[in-house]
Amino acid sequence: MRIRTNTGILALAIALASTSSHAGFGALAFVGGRIIDGTGAAAIEDGVLITEDGKITAVGPAASTPIPPQAERIDVSGKTLLPGFINTHGHVGQVLGLETGHYDYGNVLRQLALYARYGITTVNSLGDDEFEGFEVRNTTDPVNVNHARLMVAGPVLAPDTVEQARRAVNGVADQNANFIKIRVDDNLGRTPKMAPEIYTAIAEESDKRGIPLAVHMYNLEDAKATLAAGADFMAHSVRDKEVDKEFIDALKQRDVCYTPTLTRELSTYVYEGEPAFFSDPFFTREVDPAIIATLREPERQARLRDSASAQHYKNQALPMAMRNLKTLSDAGVKVVMGTDSGPVARFQGYFEHLEMQMMVEAGMTPMQVIQSATSVAADCMGLDYLGTLEAGKWADVLVFERNPLEDIHNTETLEEVWIAGNRVPPAGE
Ligand SMILES: [Zn+2]
DSSP states (O other), X not given: OOOOOOOHHHHHHHHHHTSOOOTTOOEEEEEEEEEOOSSSOOOXXXXXXXXXXXXXXXXXXXXXXXXXTTSEEEEXXXXXXXXXXXXXXEOOSSOBTTBOOOOXXXXXXXXXXXXHHTTEEEEEEOSOOOHHHHHHHXXXXXXXXXXXXXXXXXXXXXXXXXXXXXXXXXXXXXXXOSOEEEEEOOTTTTSOOOOHHHHHHHHHHHHHHTOOEEEXXXXXXXXXXXXXXXXXXXXXXXXXXXXXXXXXXXXHHTTOEEOOOHHHHHHHHGGGSOOGGGGOHHHHTTSOHHHHHHHTOHHHHHHHHTOHHHHHIIIIIHHHHHHHHHHHHHTTOOBXXXXXXXXXXXXXXXXXXXXXXXHHHTTOOHHHHHHHHTHHHHHHHTOTTSSSOSTTSBOOEEEESSOTTTOGGGGGGEEEEEETTEEOOOTTO
16 A cells, blocks of 8 residues: 555645635745755755745745745855654654653653754654644644654554454544554564464555554564555564565565664663763753763663673664665665654654664665655655655755765754744753
8 A cells, every 4th residue: 555645734734724824924035055855856055945834935046046025034055954854763752751651742742842953853653652642743733833743653553353453443543543553573582473364454454444554573574474464664674684585576566665763773782881972962962961870870781781682683683674774775665764762762853863874874875864864754654745845845944054965974963943934942942
């Protein structure tokens, strides 16, 4: 099934776009920057980007792109503009500090604001979404918004019978979830794995309801089997062995996207010692020092060094995931940026930048990674009004001091985040 836009966001967008213009909204002109539009096209040097009422109306070289006289000029000379990043696999609302189970409106909105300050302007929350998340998704004004846009999947479905499976899908579908989410993984042999007749029933029912099915998988065989059953999105890397032609062909034939979530593997072991990012101001500026102090506790670090699963993810799963990423990317599979950030110690916002760095380490080019976090992600999420800096799209615009095409680490020079033409307030404002 091709993923289509079935979100409340779009319905709301159309409703609002067709009503009168919003107070306080006008035209903006970003002038003099290097514009990387997310499509893969070469950057426009000395470009102009015009927005009106939250949408992009024109993009082009300064010499040939007129600036409307009423537009407010924003000088971005020497800076680089990119579309807002889309995280195709996150989790929103559960974690506070290093504890889970704190789901409420405040936490959902706080985390969406955090993602936004890091330039992650859309988040696909793939599971553990509760009532308040659906409400935030449903009521987010696509024009007057300064936090990340949210998509939700509801609970991760784990039914025991085929009948339960069908009922569970319909329950989530009735709430107009953006995705159905399941796990087909025995967690290195520690937990039972969902049976084929269960996920097959879930896939059939999801397809009937027109909601794409996202699968958390680990093994190549499970990835292939769920794909054959009708899965629409591979929510993690294949980590047990090298991917093969059969898998690549199946992904391409069914137009299924694949998100590596390399930082998910990283998070399982990285706190065994001192992570390099603990001294990165781009990380520390948004993290409570008490959290870092807890993660530095020697007993905690020792437990991870002694953990067979952590060491397996570090030494086997992550290297395999990175190899497979390169193979799939080279084969033309639609790879999209996703992190599985949101659970404890998987830091929302920062981990998306780390993920992009790891994707480049795995062998993708910075341009490919930028596309995977923008146009390709929007395509895979069915968000045809986002993902590029082109006329007609929402004005989700990132401004960087230095060019991420030259070095992907330059995404950490993020200076300004705009969502639908609204400047996202920096931390503390
Ligand atoms: Zn997840």
